[in-house]
Amino acid sequence: MTDSNYQAMTDEELQDWVRYHPxxxxxxxxxxxxxxxxxxxxxxTDEEIEAELxxxxxQSRSQ
Numbered sequence: 001m002t003d004s005n006y007q008a009m010t011d012e013e014l015q016d017w018v019r020y021h022p023x024x025x026x027x028x029x030x031x032x033x034x035x036x037x038x039x040x041x042x043x044x045t046d047e048e049i050e051a052e053l054x055x056x057x058x059q060s061r062s063q
Contacts, residue, residue, distance in 0.1 A: 006030045 006014060006027055014031050021027065043049040 001027065003030070 001017075001024070003026065006017075007030070009017065011031075011034060014027065014034070018024065018027050018031050041052055043052055
């Protein structure tokens, strides 16, 4: 597979590809680059975790 094919995949498709083709190093690196670009969330209390989970649930329902 080529880099352009990986770029055309959704995150979920690329994760599945890497899962079923574990020796495909190029796909793995592209997936890791995508994951690294995601915003990071740090929660230090149970309340912060609960609020973050609720926010993500609400976002997924609105899509």
